[in-house]
Amino acid sequence: xxxxKTYIVVPAYNESEVIGLVLDELHKQNYxxxxxxxxxxxxxxxLKAKEKDVVILxxxxxxxxxxxxxxxxxxxxxxxxxxxxxxxxxxxHEPHDIxxxxxxxxxxDVVLGKRDFKEKHIPFFKKIGNFIGNLITWLIHxxxxxxxxxxxxxxxxxxxxLIETTADRYEYDSEIMREIVRNKLSYxxxxxxxxxxxxxxxxxxxQSYSGAIKTVIRMILSG
Amino acid sequence: MEFTLIQLILSLVALIFLGNRxxxxxxxxxxxxxxxxxxxxxxxxxxLLTSLxxxxxxNLSRSLGFGDNLNTLIFFGFVMVFILLxxxxxxxxxxxxxxxxxxxxxxxxxxxx
Numbered sequence: 001x002x003x004x005k006t007y008i009v010v011p012a013y014n015e016s017e018v019i020g021l022v023l024d025e026l027h028k029q030n031y032x033x034x035x036x037x038x039x040x041x042x043x044x045x046x047l048k049a050k051e052k053d054v055v056i057l058x059x060x061x062x063x064x065x066x067x068x069x070x071x072x073x074x075x076x077x078x079x080x081x082x083x084x085x086x087x088x089x090x091x092x093h094e095p096h097d098i099x100x101x102x103x104x105x106x107x108x109d110v111v112l113g114k115r116d117f118k119e120k121h122i123p124f125f126k127k128i129g130n131f132i133g134n135l136i137t138w139l140i141h142x143x144x145x146x147x148x149x150x151x152x153x154x155x156x157x158x159x160x161x162l163i164e165t166t167a168d169r170y171e172y173d174s175e176i177m178r179e180i181v182r183n184k185l186s187y188x189x190x191x192x193x194x195x196x197x198x199x200x201x202x203x204x205x206x207q208s209y210s211g212a213i214k215t216v217i218r219m220i221l222s223g
Numbered sequence: 224m225e226f227t228l229i230q231l232i233l234s235l236v237a238l239i240f241l242g243n244r245x246x247x248x249x250x251x252x253x254x255x256x257x258x259x260x261x262x263x264x265x266x267x268x269x270x271l272l273t274s275l276x277x278x279x280x281x282n283l284s285r286s287l288g289f290g291d292n293l294n295t296l297i298f299f300g301f302v303m304v305f306i307l308l309x310x311x312x313x314x315x316x317x318x319x320x321x322x323x324x325x326x327x328x329x330x331x332x333x334x335x336x
Contacts, residue, residue, distance in 0.1 A: 037330070039271055042327075057330040057331065057334070058330055059326045059330050060326055060329055061322065061326050063322070063326050063327075064322045067326070070327070070329065071326075071327045071330050074327065075331055075333060075334050078334050078335070078336060079334070080336060166320060168319065168323050
């Protein structure tokens with residue numbers, strides 16, 4: 001049996017401080033097919049990623065996380081990926097979890113990373129925000145998941161060919177649930193470990209409270 | 224003719240907006256259009272007339288068939304504003320998606336198998 005062509009899609013916006021380390025970690029785990037989408041960063045994210053052995057794409061304007069992920073997925077499709085894993089660029093995800101996700105992908109079309117919100121180091125606003133996100137996702141798309149906003153997900157070739165999204169920003173994460181329901185895709189949730197570092201909490205481009213409210217409004221309007 | 228404080232404030236604000244728009248239009252500033260001028264004249268002119276001559280506007284609403292219920296007219300105004308707002312939001316969303324598509328096409332142009 002030939003080995004499946006796996007692509008890791010890393011959307012990045014102003015992550016110059018950590019993007020190099022994140023890509024090194026992925027390389028250490030022997031993931032060679034990596035697509036970084038620089039979403040119109042104003043820092044040196046693009047240059048830092050370009051130093052590494054990855055496919056680097058650049059949005060000339062900042063279009064949001066959802067748009068960047070979709071661009072990465074489109075690129076992976078052109079490169080004939082058999083399966084895709086999306087992975088955040090801020091270093092919060094553990095590369096070890098990718099292997100587990102790919103294993104589950106043998107049985108399911110979509111694997112959704114699930115953060116353990118009982119972990120003490122996860123900020124309180126993240127817990128509340130995630131619950132609201134889950135509730136709205138369930139109300140709009142009819143699918144209850146325990147982490148509707150997780151950035152780490154894995155998709156089979158079947159899922160890649162069927163999923164169609166339009167959301168540019170964070171509501172993209174919930175739109176995937178709509179697509180799972182619409183296309184009757186099999187899915188599972190997989191516990192993942194997250195590292196909320198000082199960097200990830202301090203960075204200015206993480207979703208603000210007002211941004212979260214806008215995301216909720218956009219989710220309702222686009223639902 | 225006596226004016227209440229609210230009438231004075233509303234008239235003043237309406238005059239400022241009307242004056243500002245008319246001056247900018249006469250200066251032929253690049254961002255000014257006839258449509259904007261007409262819209263300002265209708266909206267702020269309407270507010271000015273209503274605040275200066277509330278009785279006349281009340282009589283006008285009665286002759287238009289709204290009876291004594293001026294609130295109906297205001298309600299229709301709100302409905303119109305909401306319709307316009309939704310049209311505007313839909314149009315912005317459409318433009319945003321088109322921009323993303325252009326940005327994506329540009330980002331993917333060198334990708335080859």
